[in-house]
Structure formats: structure tokens, C-alpha cells
Amino acid sequence: MSAVGDAAAKRGTKTGTKTGDGTAEARTGLRRPSSRTWTDIAVLLLLVVVGLVGFEPSFGGYSFLIPALGGLIVGAATGILSSLFRLGLVQTVLVAIVAYFLFGTALAVPQQGILVVLPSLQSLASLAVGAVFGWADIVTLRTPIGAPQYIQVVPYVATWLVALVSTTLAARWLSTRPRAAWRFGLALLGPMAIYVASILIGTDDPFQAGLRGVTFAVLALVWLGWRRRPASSSVSPEGARRLHGRRVAGTAVVVIAAVLLGGGAGFWLAPPKDQRFVLRDEIEPPFDPLQYPSPLSGFRHYTKQVTDDVLFTVQGLQAGDKVRLATLDSFTGKLWNVTGPETSTNGSGTFNLVGRSLPKQSFVTPEARRDVTFTIETYEDVWLPSLGYPNDIRFTDGDASSATDDLRYNDSTGTAVLTSGLHAGDSYTLDATVQAPMTAADLAEVPIASVELPPVEAAPDIVTVKAQEFAASAASPAAQLEAIRLALVSQGFLSHGRASDSVASRAGHGADRVTELLERNQMVGDQEQYASAFALMARSLGYPARVVMGFAPDAADVEAAPVVEVTGDDVTAWVEVAFDDVGWVAFEPTPDETDIPQDQTPKPKSEPQPQVRQPPRMDNDDEDLLTPVELEESQEEDDGGWFDIPGWVYVLGLSILIPAAIVFIPMLIVGLIKARRATRRRAAAEGHDRVAGAWEELVDRFSELGYDVPAASTRIRVADHLDRQVAGEGAVSLRPLASTTDEAVFSGQPIDDERSAQAWSEAQLAVEAARVGLSRMRRFLARYRVRSARDWANRISRKRSDS
Incomplete structure (x- = not known):
């Protein structure tokens, strides 16, 4: 090498850039962070940890900490190494992405990896899908969140990204710029984003909100105050000591003010739990059962059109077990249906995305059922036939085995749906808890449970009259309900309205059909009408009752063969009433008697009347005279219109x-x-x-x-x-x-x-x-x-x- 080259090389090794710390940094070799840079990185990562702890209510525990802290370490290590080896922007991004997928399997989705730690195609797909779609799922799932499997990717990708950006800013930007407070405030945006995200995707019940808020504020304010540009060197040593003392005193004042003012503001000004703004309260779940017809309205489809068709087979049933299809607790005057999300956020219409393990039911007198296998034949619907309250569902065959992320479950009713629908060949096995049978004597001293259900609308007056008539001689709630059930069973007759039935029976279970059932000389109907009438009678007495539709295979078939074929003729409906410390007890108000006597009451002869042209009817309701647009506007005015201010404001x-x-x-x-x-x-x-x-x-x-x-x-x-x-x-x-x-x-x-x-x-x-x-x-x-x-x-x- 020439002398000129040697001199240039020597100048190159000595020349450097002056950093924000006042030190000269060499242009070649490793860029080693200073002690002040390490402090900045540590503070930023600590603030991220304070923010991410707020995810606890969403996940119902600390299981998310493993992927969250893992992402924090992976992102921070990538940022530090890229600064150490002076990697460019493109190189840093490539290294970060490789590290994200390389370590993501073991940290976020180990159950999908090869030998837990090695990436597989499924785990790589989950890491990609979870980073994009996990944010939408996490605000639509019911807490605690346990599924889908890629949901753990959300805390992993969040901390990975924030740690990568924060450490890169601290090591490569703050260390080479004048240490102005606004630059450090900009570096705080990442930790603040984690903190705000933990609030927005959280629940109405915050996790240590006051402690976390004060800790975050104190750390951030003290760091901003101490990491800004140092005092001018023109100040005398005595003045520098005094300034240092004042900074210490000022820091103490800031800490005390943050604790007192922040704690006081959090106590006095924090909104009530039911008024907290969280995204899951503003975003409707993706599955709305009200968009589908009420299952009970299709009752006659099973009794008339698919009577002998094998809908599905069940293996593992015990005598007396009933297959649950849908649980309905809202009556509109026309039909029974699930409760809409605008009426109750935890009602029968709230179905949450779940995985294989389902929330356990605590309000039940339990009997266990294990390894009950359903195999679909001709049944096609989104409602999943199940047993009691399932604890675990394993899809083993058919298209449903690859659509486990479409499973939604309502733990208060034990009802499940598969949004992609069930089809022939689908098979699944479940473990469940069923309610132990209870007699009226068992419930003689048991009070009715306090359960919130939507109010009954447009119930006919005959329901209340008959309920009081049938239950007049009974004292306890169980005795009254049993008296009503016995009256329906003993006085009524069963007819599905088939051609072979001796008396016609109209379909439906609305107010008009229940009125017809109770006002006729002979009560004639099937499970659809009797279950609706019994539930309305129970509700008229103030008892929490709901209608359940499902299938009841013949007990003899269950005992005779391990695999039971369920046909349309097995369809049934019953009523469940909630008893304190017992659970939802089933009542079957449908009679077995099908030999219906002919009505002997002579019909009045009609007398011909003169033909008189009637004027047009003018008894339209006020709402019938309004256009849909006017109705919508009037409803908005009733609701407060544009004067209503959203909670997030x-x-x-x-x-x-x-x-x-x-x-x-x-x-x-x-x-x-x-x-x-x-x-x-x-x-x-x-x-x-x-x-x-x-x-x-x-x-x-x-x-x-x-x-x-x-x-x-x-x-x-x-x-x-x-x-x-x-x-x-x-x-x-x-x-x-x-x-x-x-x-x-x-x-x-x-x-x-x-x-x-x-x-x-x-x-x-x-x-x-x-x-x-x-x-x-x-x-x-x-x-x-x-x-x-x-x-x-x-x-x-x-x-x-x-x-």
C-alpha cells in the first residue's frame, strides 16, 4: 500500500462522528453502545413491559407473557445487533423478519411446531395470519381468550415490533443526535402504543390501572428529565452542583405529583367499569344468529319432511340423554329465538370464537359424559348437535376437521355453532357435563335462581290466566311448575299435523298459536306448542324459563346399540327453569296421548246477512302510516339522535x-x-x-x-x-x-x-x-x-x- 493510502487509512480509522453523548464514534468496526444508550434501551423496554401487563384481563392469566416477553427479546436483540454491526435499513428488516419467523414457533405457537421449537408450514402460516388477522379476532372473542391457536401471535408481534423500533431509535438515532427532550418523547411512542393497545383490546375490568399508569408516568417523566441535554460547561462547579441538586429535587416533586395527581385523578375521574371504552364493546361479533331463522320455527320440517331420514348418528349416549341443538330465551310474540346482542352481551345469542377446550359450566348439578361421537349424515345446518354443556370438542373427520376456527360457543346455554356449516361425513367427539335429573320432590325447598333474561313481549293474556288456574293449589315454585306441566300432559293431546293424525294441528308457536292451544276445548299440538306455552306460563309467574330444541332418541335404541341413528321423528322441545345452586332443570310438558276424541260441541248455524259494502279499514297503526325512512328517523329521535355522545368521546x-x-x-x-x-x-x-x-x-x-x-x-x-x-x-x-x-x-x-x-x-x-x-x-x-x-x-x- 502506498504512503498516501496508508495515510488515508490512518485518517479513516481516526475520523469519527460526534454522538449525542459527546463521544467520538469510529466509522469502521463495531458500534458499541455507550452506558447511556444501554440505559435508554432498558427504560424503553421496561415501559413496554409495564404496558403489556395490561393484556392480562383479555387472556385471563399470564400465558401471554411467554410470547410477549419472547417477542420483546427477539426485537430488542435484532435492533441492538443491527446497530452493533452497522446494518442498513433493508438488511435490518430482513434480519428482523427472519428472526421473527425463526423464533416465533417456539414462543407463540409451539403446539404447531416440529418438536415444539422447529418451524413447520402450519406454524409459519399461523405467525403470518396472526400478525394480520389476530388483531380483529382478539376484539371479537369473549374473554378469557383461548382460541384460535394463532391468537398468541398478537402479543408476540406487538412487542417484537415495538422493541425493534425502540432499540433501533435508542442505539442509532438518540445516540447520534443532540439529546433534546422531543426526540426522547418520540421514542416513547412505541411503549405508549403498547399501553394504549392493552386498554383498547382489554375488558371493562382493568388490570391494576392506577399502579401501572403511575409507574409508566413516573418512569417516562424522570427519564425525559434526566436524559435531556446536560447543563452547559460554562457553569461553575458550585453552580453545577446546585443545578444537580435542583434536578434531584425537581425529580422528587415530579414523582410525588405524578403519584398524588395521577392516583387521585384515577380514583375520582376514572369512568365506571360499564362505561370504559374498549373495542370489544364497540365491535359486533362476526356471527349473528339472528340472521338465521329460529330453529324452533323449522320444527315441522323434521316431523313431516324428514321424518324417517337419518340426520346423524351418535355413539356414547346413555338412556334418557337428549341431544341439544339450540337454546332460546327471547319471545317476540311471533316466535322464540336467541337474545340479540343489542339486548344482552352475554345472552343466548352471544357466540364466541373458541378452540378445542370450551369454558366449563359452573351453574349445573353435574353428570359427566365422555367420548360421545357425532357423525353427520343428512343434517345440514350451522347449529351443532351436542350434549349438555360440552367441555371439549374434537373434529375428527370431514370438512369440519379443517374448520375448527369457525366454531363458536355460548357457555351460558351450552349451544355451539359452526359458521361454515355441517355436512355429510363430518364427525366430532365431545366430552360434556349434563344436568342431573331432578324431581319435584328434590326441588321442593329450592328457590328459583336469580337469572337475567330478556323480557317477554306480546304474550297472550290466556297464558297468565291458565298459569294461575293450573298452579292455584301449589305453594313452592317447583310445585307450581309441576302442576302446570301435569295439567298440560293430562289434558292435552299430541298431534304433529300429519295426514295420519286424527285431528289437524297447526304449526307455529307464537302468541296466536298458543292462544289457540289453550282456548280450544281440547289442547292439541306437539312439542313446539306445548314447550312455548309452558315457558310463557313460567315466565308469567316470574320464573326464568327458556325453550330448548333438540332430539330425544328412544331410550330402548340407546341401550340396544352403541350407535344410535337420530331421525327427524326424534325431534323434540322442552323447557328449562333455573333453580338456585342446582342449575337449569328440564321440564317436559308435552303429552303422549295421540287418540284425540272428536269435539262434540255443535257449531252455531250461520244466518245469511244482507250484502253491505264495508268502508275501507282505517285502523292502521301510526307506524304503518310512516315510510321506512320516517320510522328510522323517529327511532333516532327517540334514542336521542345526534345529541348522544359516544363513550369514547x-x-x-x-x-x-x-x-x-x-x-x-x-x-x-x-x-x-x-x-x-x-x-x-x-x-x-x-x-x-x-x-x-x-x-x-x-x-x-x-x-x-x-x-x-x-x-x-x-x-x-x-x-x-x-x-x-x-x-x-x-x-x-x-x-x-x-x-x-x-x-x-x-x-x-x-x-x-x-x-x-x-x-x-x-x-x-x-x-x-x-x-x-x-x-x-x-x-x-x-x-x-x-x-x-x-x-x-x-x-x-x-x-x-x-x-
């Missing part, structure tokens, strides 16, 4: 107003104190006192700006001391003003208003000139300082140090 407003109050109210108070101080000095009776007041105001303002002001010294010496600190372009010498003030005070001559006003004007110009050379943060903090309070704190500090 209040949350957003409080989230802005509370920090603004913490920042600006103390500033306003300090400003008023300073204005009163200046007004009092300018309004002094004597002219020399007004001139002296101008100098005192100047000295106080300099002290509040952070300059070192001697405690006891002459005005000339104070002016010289301050001039040395403010030396620079645009600085104003304070010595002439100090001399003028001494002359005015000690000369004994009268001072006119013009001279005192000039002194105040010169003092204000000197203060403004001193402010120009200061940083924005230092000028901002001066708004919170009052010199008298600072001097008092310094005196207390000196007394303690002397003692």
Missing part, C-alpha cells in the same frame, strides 16, 4: 384534559403568583422602591430561569456574576442597571415615574435577552419556578447538610 376528552390540567393548572397558579409579585413591586409608593423592585424582579426571574444567583451580595457583584453566565451574542450587561439602582436607592433624591418605568423596561429587556440562549425545556420549566420557594428549599437543604 368522553374517554378521549378526559385523556386530554387530565394531562393538560396537570401541566397547565400549576403553570397558571405560578403565573398568577409572579404577576401579583411584579404588580406589588411596581405599585410601591416611593420611586426608589419601584426602581429597587425592578432589580429584585430581574434577579428573581434570572433565578427562576436556572441561573446561579448569589444569596447575599451587592448588586454590582450579582450583576457581574450573572453577566459571566449570560455571556454571548445578544447578551445585555446588567452592571449599568445595578449602578442605576444603587444610585436611586442611596442618593436620597426623589425618583420620578419616568425613571422608575425606564428601570422596569431595562430589567425586562435583560430578562428577555437571558431567555434567548436557553433551551426550550429550561424556559418551560421556568414557568413552574418561584424564587422564594427555591430559596426556601435551598436553605432547608443547607441546614440538613450542615447538621
Whole structure:
């Protein structure tokens, strides 16, 4: 190598860039982070941890911490290594993506990996799908979230991305730029995003909200205060020590204020749990059962059209077991259906995405059923035939085996749906808990449970009359319900309305059909009508009742063969009533008697009437006379219209107003104190006192700006001391003003208003000139300082140090 080349190489190794820490960084070799950079990285990652702990209510435990902390480590390590080896943007992104997929299997979806830790095609797909679609699923699933399997990817990708960006900013941007507070505030956006996300995708029950909020605020504020640009080197050692002491005292004040104000605001201003703004309350679940016909409305389809068709087979049933298809607790006057999401967020119509393991039912007197296998033949629907309250569902064959993420479940009713639908060849095995059979004697002393159900609408009056008539001689709730059941069974007759039945029976279970059932000389109907009538009677007495539709295979068939064929003729409906500490007890109000006697009541003969043309009917309801648009507008006006303010507006407003109050109210108070101080000095009776007041105001303002002001010294010496600190372009010498003030005070001559006003004007110009050379943060903090309070704190500090 030539001499020129050697010299160039030597210059290249010595030349460097000056970092924000004031150190020279070599252009070649490893970029080793300084101790200050390591501190910045540690604080940012700690803030991320404080934020991500808020995911606990969504996952119902700390299982999410493994993928979350794993993503934090992977992202931070990638950012640090890319800075250490000086990787470019494209190289850093490629390394980060490779690390994400390489370690993601073991951390987020180990059950899909090869030997738990090695990536597979399924685990790689879950890492990609979860990063994109997991955010939508996590706000539509019911907590605690346990499925789909890729849901754990959400905390993993969130912390991975934030840690990667935060460490990269700390190691490659903050370390090479002037250490201004706004840059560090920008670096805080990542941890703040995790904190806000844990709130938005959380639940109405926050996790340690006050403790986490105060901890996050204290760490962020202290870090911002201590990591900004250090004091100028022109300050004397004594002044530097005092400034350091003031920074310590200021930090203590910030911490105390954050704890007191933040804790108080969190206690007094935090919205109630039911008014917290979380996304899952604003986003409707993807499956809405009200978009499908009520299963009970299709009852006659099974009894007439597919009577002998094998719908599905079941293996593992016991005698008396019933297959549950749908549970209905809302009556509209026309039909029984599930409760809509606008009526109840936890009603029978709320179906949540689940995995193989289902939430366990606690409100039940349990009997276990294991390994009950359903194989679909001709049945095609979204409602999943099941048994009791399933605890575990395993799809083993057919198209359903690859559609496990389409399974939704309602744990309050034990009803499940497969949104992609069941088809011939699908097979699944479940473990379930069923309600133990209870007799009226078993329930004689048991009170009715307090269960919230939607109100019954448009129930016919005959229901209440018959319920009171049938239950008149009974005292306890169980006895009354049993009396009603026995009356229906003993007085009624069974007919499905087939051609072979002796008496016709109209389909339906609405108010008109129930009225017809109860008002005829003979009650004639099938399970659809009797279950509806019994449930309405129970509800008229104030008892929580719901209608269940399903299938009841013949007990003899269950005992005779391990595999039972379920046909359309096995369809049935029954009623469940909730008893305290027992569960939902089944009542079967349908009679078995099919030999219906002919009605002997003679029909009245009709007499011919003269033909009279009737005027058109004018009994339309008011709503029938309105157009759909007018109806919609009237409903909006009834609901409050555009005057209703969404809850998120209040949350957003409080989230802005509370920090603004913490920042600006103390500033306003300090400003008023300073204005009163200046007004009092300018309004002094004597002219020399007004001139002296101008100098005192100047000295106080300099002290509040952070300059070192001697405690006891002459005005000339104070002016010289301050001039040395403010030396620079645009600085104003304070010595002439100090001399003028001494002359005015000690000369004994009268001072006119013009001279005192000039002194105040010169003092204000000197203060403004001193402010120009200061940083924005230092000028901002001066708004919170009052010199008298600072001097008092310094005196207390000196007394303690002397003692």
C-alpha cells in the first residue's frame, strides 16, 4: 500500500462522528453502545413491559407473557445487533423478519411446531395470519381468550415490533443526535402504543390501572428529565452542583405529583367499569344468529319432511340423554329465538370464537359424559348437535376437521355453532357435563335462581290466566311448575299435523298459536306448542324459563346399540327453569296421548246477512302510516339522535384534559403568583422602591430561569456574576442597571415615574435577552419556578447538610 493510502487509512480509522453523548464514534468496526444508550434501551423496554401487563384481563392469566416477553427479546436483540454491526435499513428488516419467523414457533405457537421449537408450514402460516388477522379476532372473542391457536401471535408481534423500533431509535438515532427532550418523547411512542393497545383490546375490568399508569408516568417523566441535554460547561462547579441538586429535587416533586395527581385523578375521574371504552364493546361479533331463522320455527320440517331420514348418528349416549341443538330465551310474540346482542352481551345469542377446550359450566348439578361421537349424515345446518354443556370438542373427520376456527360457543346455554356449516361425513367427539335429573320432590325447598333474561313481549293474556288456574293449589315454585306441566300432559293431546293424525294441528308457536292451544276445548299440538306455552306460563309467574330444541332418541335404541341413528321423528322441545345452586332443570310438558276424541260441541248455524259494502279499514297503526325512512328517523329521535355522545368521546376528552390540567393548572397558579409579585413591586409608593423592585424582579426571574444567583451580595457583584453566565451574542450587561439602582436607592433624591418605568423596561429587556440562549425545556420549566420557594428549599437543604 502506498504512503498516501496508508495515510488515508490512518485518517479513516481516526475520523469519527460526534454522538449525542459527546463521544467520538469510529466509522469502521463495531458500534458499541455507550452506558447511556444501554440505559435508554432498558427504560424503553421496561415501559413496554409495564404496558403489556395490561393484556392480562383479555387472556385471563399470564400465558401471554411467554410470547410477549419472547417477542420483546427477539426485537430488542435484532435492533441492538443491527446497530452493533452497522446494518442498513433493508438488511435490518430482513434480519428482523427472519428472526421473527425463526423464533416465533417456539414462543407463540409451539403446539404447531416440529418438536415444539422447529418451524413447520402450519406454524409459519399461523405467525403470518396472526400478525394480520389476530388483531380483529382478539376484539371479537369473549374473554378469557383461548382460541384460535394463532391468537398468541398478537402479543408476540406487538412487542417484537415495538422493541425493534425502540432499540433501533435508542442505539442509532438518540445516540447520534443532540439529546433534546422531543426526540426522547418520540421514542416513547412505541411503549405508549403498547399501553394504549392493552386498554383498547382489554375488558371493562382493568388490570391494576392506577399502579401501572403511575409507574409508566413516573418512569417516562424522570427519564425525559434526566436524559435531556446536560447543563452547559460554562457553569461553575458550585453552580453545577446546585443545578444537580435542583434536578434531584425537581425529580422528587415530579414523582410525588405524578403519584398524588395521577392516583387521585384515577380514583375520582376514572369512568365506571360499564362505561370504559374498549373495542370489544364497540365491535359486533362476526356471527349473528339472528340472521338465521329460529330453529324452533323449522320444527315441522323434521316431523313431516324428514321424518324417517337419518340426520346423524351418535355413539356414547346413555338412556334418557337428549341431544341439544339450540337454546332460546327471547319471545317476540311471533316466535322464540336467541337474545340479540343489542339486548344482552352475554345472552343466548352471544357466540364466541373458541378452540378445542370450551369454558366449563359452573351453574349445573353435574353428570359427566365422555367420548360421545357425532357423525353427520343428512343434517345440514350451522347449529351443532351436542350434549349438555360440552367441555371439549374434537373434529375428527370431514370438512369440519379443517374448520375448527369457525366454531363458536355460548357457555351460558351450552349451544355451539359452526359458521361454515355441517355436512355429510363430518364427525366430532365431545366430552360434556349434563344436568342431573331432578324431581319435584328434590326441588321442593329450592328457590328459583336469580337469572337475567330478556323480557317477554306480546304474550297472550290466556297464558297468565291458565298459569294461575293450573298452579292455584301449589305453594313452592317447583310445585307450581309441576302442576302446570301435569295439567298440560293430562289434558292435552299430541298431534304433529300429519295426514295420519286424527285431528289437524297447526304449526307455529307464537302468541296466536298458543292462544289457540289453550282456548280450544281440547289442547292439541306437539312439542313446539306445548314447550312455548309452558315457558310463557313460567315466565308469567316470574320464573326464568327458556325453550330448548333438540332430539330425544328412544331410550330402548340407546341401550340396544352403541350407535344410535337420530331421525327427524326424534325431534323434540322442552323447557328449562333455573333453580338456585342446582342449575337449569328440564321440564317436559308435552303429552303422549295421540287418540284425540272428536269435539262434540255443535257449531252455531250461520244466518245469511244482507250484502253491505264495508268502508275501507282505517285502523292502521301510526307506524304503518310512516315510510321506512320516517320510522328510522323517529327511532333516532327517540334514542336521542345526534345529541348522544359516544363513550369514547368522553374517554378521549378526559385523556386530554387530565394531562393538560396537570401541566397547565400549576403553570397558571405560578403565573398568577409572579404577576401579583411584579404588580406589588411596581405599585410601591416611593420611586426608589419601584426602581429597587425592578432589580429584585430581574434577579428573581434570572433565578427562576436556572441561573446561579448569589444569596447575599451587592448588586454590582450579582450583576457581574450573572453577566459571566449570560455571556454571548445578544447578551445585555446588567452592571449599568445595578449602578442605576444603587444610585436611586442611596442618593436620597426623589425618583420620578419616568425613571422608575425606564428601570422596569431595562430589567425586562435583560430578562428577555437571558431567555434567548436557553433551551426550550429550561424556559418551560421556568414557568413552574418561584424564587422564594427555591430559596426556601435551598436553605432547608443547607441546614440538613450542615447538621
